[in-house]
Amino acid sequence: MKFRFKMLVMGLLLVLPLGANQQRNLSQNCPPCGDFTEALKDYQRIKVGIPRKEVEKYFERGGGSQFPSAAHYNYPKCYYLHVDVKFEVSGKEGKPFSPDDTVLEVSRLYVDYPTMD
Amino acid sequence: MTVTPLLRAADGTETPLSLVVVQPQEVKTVDLAAAIRNSAPQLIGTYGSAALRYHSPSQASLYAVSMVMGVGHSIAFHIDATGEDQTQDVGSREGIWWLPNATANDYLVLMNRGQNSLQLRLSLFDASGKVSIQNLILPPRGMNRLSIRQLVAGAGLAGSYGGMKVSAENHAGSLDTLHVLFEKTAGFSAVMKMFDYDPKTQLKERDYAKTSVWTLRAPMLALSNPDPALAFPPGTVLRPEIFIRNTTAKPVDAALRFNWRTASTIGKALGPALRLRPHETWRIDVAALQDGKTLPPDANWASVIITTNSKPDELMAVAASYDATLRYGAQTPFSDQLSHQWKGGMWEYDPYHNSIITAGNGGTKPTRAAFTIFYNQGTQRYDLEQTLQPDEQMWMDVGKLIGEHLPDKNGKTLPADLTSGSYEFRDLANTGVGTLFEGKVIYDKTYGHVTYGCAACCGYKLNSVLVWFDPLGVPFQGLGYDGVNATDSCSLQNFDVSDSFYGGWSTANTSVATVDHYGTHTGVSVGSTTSSTYGDLQMFLKSWNCPIQRESPGGGANVKPTISSLLPSTGTVGKTLTIVITGSGFSTTLANNTVQAGSGIAVTVVSVSTDGTTINASFAIAPNAPVGSSGVTVTVKASDGSTVPSNSVNFTLVAVAIPTDWTILSEAPLNSGALFFQYVWSSSTGAKADLSTCSVGETVFYPNYPTTPYVWPLPMVQSTQNPTFPPTGRGSDAVSEDTNYPPGSYQQPYSATNPFTATQRWWWSCPYYNNGSPNNFVPDLSIVRKIFKDTDGFWKYQITKSGYTNTVKLPNQ
Numbered sequence: 001m002k003f004r005f006k007m008l009v010m011g012l013l014l015v016l017p018l019g020a021n022q023q024r025n026l027s028q029n030c031p032p033c034g035d036f037t038e039a040l041k042d043y044q045r046i047k048v049g050i051p052r053k054e055v056e057k058y059f060e061r062g063g064g065s066q067f068p069s070a071a072h073y074n075y076p077k078c079y080y081l082h083v084d085v086k087f088e089v090s091g092k093e094g095k096p097f098s099p100d101d102t103v104l105e106v107s108r109l110y111v112d113y114p115t116m117d
Numbered sequence: 118m119t120v121t122p123l124l125r126a127a128d129g130t131e132t133p134l135s136l137v138v139v140q141p142q143e144v145k146t147v148d149l150a151a152a153i154r155n156s157a158p159q160l161i162g163t164y165g166s167a168a169l170r171y172h173s174p175s176q177a178s179l180y181a182v183s184m185v186m187g188v189g190h191s192i193a194f195h196i197d198a199t200g201e202d203q204t205q206d207v208g209s210r211e212g213i214w215w216l217p218n219a220t221a222n223d224y225l226v227l228m229n230r231g232q233n234s235l236q237l238r239l240s241l242f243d244a245s246g247k248v249s250i251q252n253l254i255l256p257p258r259g260m261n262r263l264s265i266r267q268l269v270a271g272a273g274l275a276g277s278y279g280g281m282k283v284s285a286e287n288h289a290g291s292l293d294t295l296h297v298l299f300e301k302t303a304g305f306s307a308v309m310k311m312f313d314y315d316p317k318t319q320l321k322e323r324d325y326a327k328t329s330v331w332t333l334r335a336p337m338l339a340l341s342n343p344d345p346a347l348a349f350p351p352g353t354v355l356r357p358e359i360f361i362r363n364t365t366a367k368p369v370d371a372a373l374r375f376n377w378r379t380a381s382t383i384g385k386a387l388g389p390a391l392r393l394r395p396h397e398t399w400r401i402d403v404a405a406l407q408d409g410k411t412l413p414p415d416a417n418w419a420s421v422i423i424t425t426n427s428k429p430d431e432l433m434a435v436a437a438s439y440d441a442t443l444r445y446g447a448q449t450p451f452s453d454q455l456s457h458q459w460k461g462g463m464w465e466y467d468p469y470h471n472s473i474i475t476a477g478n479g480g481t482k483p484t485r486a487a488f489t490i491f492y493n494q495g496t497q498r499y500d501l502e503q504t505l506q507p508d509e510q511m512w513m514d515v516g517k518l519i520g521e522h523l524p525d526k527n528g529k530t531l532p533a534d535l536t537s538g539s540y541e542f543r544d545l546a547n548t549g550v551g552t553l554f555e556g557k558v559i560y561d562k563t564y565g566h567v568t569y570g571c572a573a574c575c576g577y578k579l580n581s582v583l584v585w586f587d588p589l590g591v592p593f594q595g596l597g598y599d600g601v602n603a604t605d606s607c608s609l610q611n612f613d614v615s616d617s618f619y620g621g622w623s624t625a626n627t628s629v630a631t632v633d634h635y636g637t638h639t640g641v642s643v644g645s646t647t648s649s650t651y652g653d654l655q656m657f658l659k660s661w662n663c664p665i666q667r668e669s670p671g672g673g674a675n676v677k678p679t680i681s682s683l684l685p686s687t688g689t690v691g692k693t694l695t696i697v698i699t700g701s702g703f704s705t706t707l708a709n710n711t712v713q714a715g716s717g718i719a720v721t722v723v724s725v726s727t728d729g730t731t732i733n734a735s736f737a738i739a740p741n742a743p744v745g746s747s748g749v750t751v752t753v754k755a756s757d758g759s760t761v762p763s764n765s766v767n768f769t770l771v772a773v774a775i776p777t778d779w780t781i782l783s784e785a786p787l788n789s790g791a792l793f794f795q796y797v798w799s800s801s802t803g804a805k806a807d808l809s810t811c812s813v814g815e816t817v818f819y820p821n822y823p824t825t826p827y828v829w830p831l832p833m834v835q836s837t838q839n840p841t842f843p844p845t846g847r848g849s850d851a852v853s854e855d856t857n858y859p860p861g862s863y864q865q866p867y868s869a870t871n872p873f874t875a876t877q878r879w880w881w882s883c884p885y886y887n888n889g890s891p892n893n894f895v896p897d898l899s900i901v902r903k904i905f906k907d908t909d910g911f912w913k914y915q916i917t918k919s920g921y922t923n924t925v926k927l928p929n930q
Contacts, residue, residue, distance in 0.1 A: 063791070063858040065815045067846020079861070084844045089851075096851045113826055113837050116858040117817050117877065117900060 039075050043083060043109040053099035055085055064115035068096040072115065079114040083107055118179060122147050123168040124157050129229075129258030131168070132157040139179070142495030144463045144539045149183075166228055166260055169198060176200045177606035177657045180539075180573045182462050187299070191444065191564030192306040194297050197571055199660040201230040202290030205315055209284035210294040212311035213360045213398060213435045214241070214265045216277045217443060221300040225263045227283060229255035231291025241265070241272055242280035246363075246396030249274060255292075265296070280362045280398045282314075289315075290659075304564065305443035310450045313662070314364060314430040322664040323429040325455035325550055325655075326480045331432075332453060333423040335359075336475055336510065336556030337569070339438040339447040340377065341404045344417040346471065346514060348562040349445045357403035357438040359421060363393035364431050371425040371432055373401065376477075376508050377416040385508065386411050388421075393432070403438075420477060420510060420556075421451075429453060447558060447567035455479040456574035456663055457551025457655060460607050461540040463570075464490075465559050466516045472559045476542045477510035480552025485545040486511055490518075490531065492538035499525045502545070505553075542572065549617030550655045550665055575607035576655045576663030577614070587672025589648060590764075591630050591640040592679040593702025599636045601650065601670050606657035618652035618670070629757075630674045640676035643702045644755035648674040678702030678753045678763040685799035687769040687777035688718075691740040694803040695723070698732040698751060700763065705729045709754040714768060715747025736768075744770050774800055774807035776848050776881040779894035786923035790859035790914050794921075796879070797852055798894065808848025811883035815855070817841040817900070818876040830870045832904055832927075833914070835860035848881060857900055859914050863927050867912040872903035877918070 042058040059073035062082065066072070068089045075081035086105040090098045122134040134152045139145050149167060153160050169181055181198035216223070229235045235255040242248050249272030255261060265281070283294055296309040320331055340357050343349045363369040373388030388406065391399055403419070406412050412419065425432045439446030464472035478484050483506050490499040499518070503511045517523065522530045544551035560567040581604035591597030599622075600615035615636060622632040626646035632638045638648060649671025656666045680700040688694050703725055704710050710732060712720045717739040724733045732751065748765035755761055769777075782795040800808050818840045819827035825839035846853060877898040880891040901917045904927070915924040 062843075063856045064817070064841060064843040065846070066854045066856075067813065067844075067850045068852065069847045069850050070844045072844050086844075097854070113835075114858070114861070115841055115843050116835060116837050116860070117815075117841065117855060117875065 035077070039078065039081055040109065042075070046083060046085065046103065046106050048103050048106065050103050051099060052087060052097070052101040052103070055103060056099075059083060062115050064117040066097070068098075068101065074114060080111050081109060082112055083109050118171055118173060120179065121170040122152070123170065124149070124153065124160060124165060125168055125258055125260075126160060126163060126165040127260050127262070129256055131258070132160070140495050142491040142539055144537065146463075164262055174609055175578050175606040175657065176660065177573065177575060178609065180460050180462055182570060184568070187301065187306070190301055191304040191561065191566035192299050192301065193561070193566055193568045194306060194308050195568050195570055196295060197661060199293055202659045203231070205290030206287055207285070208289035208292075208313065208315045209282050210292060210311045211314050211362070211364045211430065211433050212281045212283075212294065212296050213309055213362050213433065214269065214279055214281055214296065215298065215307070215309060215360065215435075215437070216266055216269070217298065217305070217307075217439070218300075218303075220302070221298050221305060221443070223265045223296065223298045225265050225268075225281070226260060226295040226297075227253065227255060227263070228260040228293045228295075229258060229291055230293055231288050232257045233288050233291065235285055235288055235292060237292070238284045239268075240282040240284070241268055241274060242282075242396045242398065243274040244276045244279050244398045244400075246280075246394060247274065248396065278360055278398060278400060280364065280396060282364065300443065303443045304566075305439065305446070306566070307437055307439070307446070307448060309435050312430050312433045318429045318664075320428055322666065323453050325453075325665065326552060328481065330424045331427060331429050332479070333425075333432070333434055333451045334453070334477075334479060334554050335421040335434070335436045335449040335451045336477055336554055337447075337449040337473070337558055338403065338419045338421050338436050339449070339567070340412065340416045340419055341407050342415050342417055343445075344380075346473065346516075347447070347560050347567060349440075349565050353440050353445050355404070355438040355440055355446060357436070359401040359403060359434055359436045360398060361391065361393065361401065361423065361432065361434045362398040363396060363427075364433060365427065366395045368395065369393045369425060369427040369432050371423055374422040374424075375412060375419040376422070376510070377412055377419040378512070379413065379416050384413070420508075421449075422508075423451070445565045447560075448569055449556060449558075450569060450571060452554070452571070454574055454661070454663065455550075455552050455554055456576070457544040457548050457553070458575035458605065458607065459542040459553065459555045459572035460575055461542075461555070461557060461570070461572035463537055464515050464540060464557065465537050466519055467536045469563050470559055470561055471514070471516040472557060474513045474515065474540060474555075474557045475510045476505075476553050476555045478505035478507050478552055479554045480547065481507050482552075483507070484547055484552050486553055487543040487545055488513060488540065489543075490515070490538055490540050492531070492535055495539065499529060499531050500527060502526050540572075548612065549614050550653055571661065573607075573661055574655070574657070574663035575605055576657030577603040578606045578609070579656055579658075582614070582654060582668040582670050584648075584650075584670045584672045588645075589638060589672065589674045591638045591674055591676045593640045593643050593676055595640055595679065595701070597630075597638040597640065597674070599632075599638060599648065601652070603654060614652075614654060617654055618650040621650040621652050622648065623650070624648045624674055630676050638674055640702070642756065643676050643678055643704070643753045643761050644757050645673060645675045645759045645761065647671060675761055676702070677761050678751050680749065680751060680763050680766045683749060683766055683768055685778050685801060685803065686767065687771060687775065687801040688736055688738050689771055689774055689801040690717075690738050690742045690744065692802045693735060693737045696734050696736050696768075698734060698749070699730065700751070701730055702753065702763070703729040703732055703751060704753045711752045713748075713750045713752065715742070715749075715770065717742025717770075718768075738770060742770055744772055746770075771801050773883070773885055774802045774804075775883055775886055775892075776808055776811055776813060776894070777801050779879060781919065782852065784919075784921050786921070787856075788925070790916065790923055790925035792857045792916055792918055792921055792923050794855045794857075794919075795852055796855065798881075800848070805849045805851070808883070810885075811848025811881055812845045813848055813850065813853065813881045814845030814879075815843060816878045816880070818878070820873055829860055829902075830873060832864040832867050833860035833870065833902070834862045834864050848883065857916060857918060859902075859916065859925065863904075863914070865929065867904065867927055869906060870904045872901045875900040875902075
């Protein structure tokens, strides 16, 4: 399946349809605009071929469903920033989501509501 | 029901009349005088009987009564229609003769309802028991009409009352009799009710109240001071009297009790205790007991209760209340019958008639009685209910119910112009053996005559008492529930009578199955046995006769192995799979288990667990095996050599590799308030690697879909895409994790929310199956979230899915 919600961070951040009650709360959880450069810097560390353990140094697995072959991540400093990653599973028996699974494909960094299920 | 009325002449010749169609609960009237004029004028001036022919699984489906009325006179007789009992050979009809004055006429009518000649012996007794006997023969379907006055005089018997017995040594169940008195000048008529006597009858068959004492009741004895409702002329004084007869050649003891009533009060009184010598008849002057010591002088009615040490029908009684002229009066019949259901005939209410209907509790414990009036051809009903203490009666003046617009239990009133209908009583507390007795009088305001009518008891139909399941399947180490149904003889509907069989249950082989007080069976070991119970039910034996019979229904009880799951439950043709069959009751001896599967599947039982709960079987599926579902069963050879099959569980064959058997591997409530799940699934080929091109994923739909985003209700602060559609995994993935989060934050002040539901759909798709369209793994799941104030006073967030719940306290409290 194709990755969804691939949006450029800077362009869309200003037009998200946030409720009045939530805007204050969400902005408290997200860095000022200038700090997105840090998120971009961390995102750029996710390269094809690196192990899962490297990905998870900078991003956290999000809510909803996660598969050994496909996971989606939240940026810890702002849960509205996401990246989806496909892995080549290491094939170790009985150890799904192995730290040694290697990155096969990386989506662009995008903005969306966190997945809650 | 289509009924054919017949006129039957004294010699048995029959003349059929026009068919009558009777709707459920409907009352229809046939004018026999008009029918004779129109269809059988040759019968004018003769006498005979009437018969009704109909087809029904039960004789009790039709209630019928014949009313013989002297037009222009206060003379009326009610004659209950009865059916022949072809099973009774020896027996008699027992009666009391009464000549209330020197001029009253009487008829003793003897009728043969059968197709065989009846040889009868007529015994007449005076009050002391002196007897005169003569023999009679009745031809098939024939009848005879005798005068007791003439017979008594001819026999030289003295007195104004005594006993009579009409006995038969063969075909006694074909005999019916009627004894009536009348005098046109005085405007007097009376029915001297006669009783069936069967020497084989035992007390336990007729001890409805379980008092070990045979008891007779007459529910509506009109006392000296008549009820104004009867509309007798002012100053009318009745002379209530009771005739009691010992029908046997041995002494019998009897005791009388009265439950009396005035317009405003009720009370109880003890009457005399009697010792009746052989064949003796007594007359009890009840009027004399209304001296203020036994019964109040102003009492209007009494129900009379006679208890005796005799067996059923060895003692009999007839009551009569007439004034000195015999012009005004009423009767009430004695009966021992108590029933859980009574079907009544016609009641009347118009400017010239009214009806009083009563039901009482003849048992020893309180009960709940339901009374229903049916009207408008049986299509409408009027319902009353009342709790009755022992001996207590509910008393319905139909004219009052109609005229005063009294509402029933549902607030419904009877139409003001209603003039007739039918009725029934039901004992709501005792459905096996009932404790209600009943009575009805219809009085004619023009002539001052009161006629009683009897309702018919509704016993259960013979041979209709059956266990719910035969055989009953009982899971190994599990429970199997059984009970008893019986068919009501009146409505022909089945009723659950299980409570009458509690405590009687047993199984033939307790090493196979046991059963408790209530019929709950436990499977002890795989095998076959039988299970049965016993209990007492009121059965419909013949018209107006619903004795207690011990019934012992039963059937087979098979303790079966049980399959709870197959894994995988889907296989691909041409593949060989190891199927894990989980359940219980499998034999721990491998060779004693046989697994049956669908066509084209060769099964080998590979292993069985030591506790008999798991079988590993190899399913070799032929390449040409038919695609689709078929059943899998495990048949176990029991220790007694019998083979017992399990339940059947579906196994599906497909042509390609597809994901199947998606299931929860683990669940955990997280401290954050989230619910965490791990899910796994199988491949129809047995190899997950075969699913590498398939996708597995979820979609979550929030309320108001497709409006997006969904803003969670405050104080939950969160928004989500609607639907949420996370990245998908591969069919070959070993597992999927799923975290269902709480909201990002909460807004204060806290308040309760209505729960909101997110619908989670798990699906798979394979590019080579149904053009890659998604297929649901399981029915949609509900994820329910809410904020509430708990009993400890704290606001809490709660999430529930698949029966799992996580509850966490909200911050800053």
